[in-house]
Amino acid sequence: SSPVISAPFSVGSRSILRSIDKDRAERTDYAVELNATDFDAVLKETPATYAVVEFFAHWCPACRNYKPHYEKVAKLFNGADAVHPGIILMTRVDCALKINTNLCDKFSVGHYPMLLWGPPSKFVSGSWDPKQDKSAIRSIDDFRTADRLLNWINKQINSSYSLDDRKYENEHLQTNASDPAQIARAIYDVEEATSTAFDIILEHKMIKSETRASLVKFFQLLVVHHPSRRCRKGTTEILVDFDDVSANKDTTNAVEKGALKNYQICGKDVPRGYWMFCRGSTNETRGLSCGLWVLLHSLSVRVDDGESHMAFTTICDFIHNFFICEECRQHFYDMCSSVSNPFKKAREFVLWLWNAHNKVNERLMKEEASLGTADPKFPKIIWPPRQLCSSCYLSKSRKDKGQIDWDHDEVYKFMMRYYGETLTTLYKDKVLLAGERPEGVLVEDLVASTHAVVVPVGAALAIAVASCAFGALACYWRQRQKSRKPRRSWK
Numbered sequence: 001s002s003p004v005i006s007a008p009f010s011v012g013s014r015s016i017l018r019s020i021d022k023d024r025a026e027r028t029d030y031a032v033e034l035n036a037t038d039f040d041a042v043l044k045e046t047p048a049t050y051a052v053v054e055f056f057a058h059w060c061p062a063c064r065n066y067k068p069h070y071e072k073v074a075k076l077f078n079g080a081d082a083v084h085p086g087i088i089l090m091t092r093v094d095c096a097l098k099i100n101t102n103l104c105d106k107f108s109v110g111h112y113p114m115l116l117w118g119p120p121s122k123f124v125s126g127s128w129d130p131k132q133d134k135s136a137i138r139s140i141d142d143f144r145t146a147d148r149l150l151n152w153i154n155k156q157i158n159s160s161y162s163l164d165d166r167k168y169e170n171e172h173l174q175t176n177a178s179d180p181a182q183i184a185r186a187i188y189d190v191e192e193a194t195s196t197a198f199d200i201i202l203e204h205k206m207i208k209s210e211t212r213a214s215l216v217k218f219f220q221l222l223v224v225h226h227p228s229r230r231c232r233k234g235t236t237e238i239l240v241d242f243d244d245v246s247a248n249k250d251t252t253n254a255v256e257k258g259a260l261k262n263y264q265i266c267g268k269d270v271p272r273g274y275w276m277f278c279r280g281s282t283n284e285t286r287g288l289s290c291g292l293w294v295l296l297h298s299l300s301v302r303v304d305d306g307e308s309h310m311a312f313t314t315i316c317d318f319i320h321n322f323f324i325c326e327e328c329r330q331h332f333y334d335m336c337s338s339v340s341n342p343f344k345k346a347r348e349f350v351l352w353l354w355n356a357h358n359k360v361n362e363r364l365m366k367e368e369a370s371l372g373t374a375d376p377k378f379p380k381i382i383w384p385p386r387q388l389c390s391s392c393y394l395s396k397s398r399k400d401k402g403q404i405d406w407d408h409d410e411v412y413k414f415m416m417r418y419y420g421e422t423l424t425t426l427y428k429d430k431v432l433l434a435g436e437r438p439e440g441v442l443v444e445d446l447v448a449s450t451h452a453v454v455v456p457v458g459a460a461l462a463i464a465v466a467s468c469a470f471g472a473l474a475c476y477w478r479q480r481q482k483s484r485k486p487r488r489s490w491k
């Protein structure tokens with residue numbers, strides 16, 4: 001029988017998906033444009049050691065002329081193909097936008113463009129005053145050309161970056177495709193994809209009585225296995241209250257009333273429009289759909305044998321009901337439906353998803369080539385390439401026959417490493433746990449340092465009651481909770 005429930009609606013297309021990505025991320029530029037709503041969040045979360053903020057006004061001709069210089073430097077440090085990633089975050093704030101007036105005032109912006117430099121954390125809820133002697137934030141006084149700006153930076157941090165620096169590029173491969181360490185940065189994309197997907201579900205009013213169960217199941221999967229701690233935490237909060245906000249009432253009504261809008265699935269500080277691993281070289285490519293794939297793979301490598309088939313149906317149902325790209329849902333649905341025997345081992349599920357993704361890659365490879373819609377920097381490839389995992393290829397692979405002989409044991413090992421160990425929460429627990437929490441709920445207790453979840457008795461019960469009606473995964477999950485020792489009692 002089919003593992004998925006039937007689609008109750010028909011929305012979306014690839015173009016919608018792309019326009020959403022486009023709306024959400026201005027990705028033609030390397031410097032990240034921030035505004036008063038995301039300034040603190042982005043600077044707080046960036047893994048970079050230093051930040052440059054350019055305050056400008058979009059009407060200012062000098063700023064327009066300066067932009068190519070600033071971008072030249074930003075290109076070295078920002079984006080998926082940065083030559084020196086993770087060191088300096090280059091940003092800009094348009095002070096001509098009303099929303100940014102206070103922000104620009106706080107940093108004493110008196111002329112355009114004006115550039116400030118400092119550790120990202122110092123900009124968070126920060127200010128700058130030219131009269132202030134001792135400030136971790138400094139004004140950059142020599143930045144008129146790309147060369148001069150880079151020189152100024154080099155002097156600050158004793159570096160010798162050059163505008164001519166080039167990353168070693170394999171002839172056929174993208175730099176990020178051949179560097180296994182890059183996936184560690186994808187934790188941000190997985191968070192952004194989770195948050196964006198949830199927003200889309202709400203914006204498009206996709207939670208209906210027919211789809212509700214599949215969302216709850218997916219949330220349960222996220223609570224236990226999402227690679228980001230703060231997404232596990234946020235999802236738990238939603239799940240604990242999900243019945244209150246949506247069950248026993250008309251779900252659509254509850255959603256329309258905005259009850260779920262108050263919940264932020266990965267917390268309030270998740271950066272937006274900031275795809276790191278999934279940043280395309282044009283506005284129309286990558287972003288959300290790349291982030292979703294990475295999320296799905298990172299879930300697949302975290303489930304146990306006993307959960308594998310339920311995780312599979314949960315993901316199939318979720319994509320089918322909630323992925324806004326119609327064509328994608330349909331193709332994925334077909335692949336899900338062709339699985340006839342339940343998975344017994346997590347390995348089978350991991351490899352199924354890997355193979356399904358490669359089937360999509362193979363199809364899109366041809367389609368994008370004929371339509372000219374490929375991201376020139378990230379053409380589709382059959383994955384993983386040899387450069388990433390040479391042992392995944394059996395030595396006698398018959399490349400000439402257009403066929404790859406995979407060593408599936410090696411592929412499995414590689415997937416576990418790549419999406420498991422390497423892709424994991426980077427930030428400090430303390431910072432996360434300082435966040436607000438709903439009254440009486442010690443949500444941090446729900447999230448242990450491993451990917452297992454430790455739930456205080458009350459919360460376990462609340463979630464179980466809210467979810468057990470929806471199927472085996474919930475009950476299985478509930479049992480897992482019961483068998484774990486609560487760290488602190490529920491208050």
Ligand SMILES: Cc1cc2nc3c(=O)[nH]c(=O)nc-3n(C[C@H](O)[C@H](O)[C@H](O)COP(=O)(O)OP(=O)(O)OC[C@H]3O[C@@H](n4cnc5c(N)ncnc54)[C@H](O)[C@@H]3O)c2cc1C
Pocket residue numbers: 014177278285286287289290291292293294297319327328329331332353354355356357358360361364375378379380382383384
């Ligand atoms: C479930 C789903 C179905 C989709 N179906 C369609 C469709 O039918 N038509 C369509 O036009 N678009 C579809 N998309 C979007 C499309 O697959 C890509 O996500 C999008 O084109 C962006 O491509 P990308 O270059 O960022 O790489 P993606 O394909 O998004 O991959 C993201 C990253 O995952 C890694 N990766 C690549 N292949 C594999 C693999 N086999 N196993 C594990 N990791 C891998 C790579 O590091 C890659 O950069 C779908 C997306 C999803 C999530």
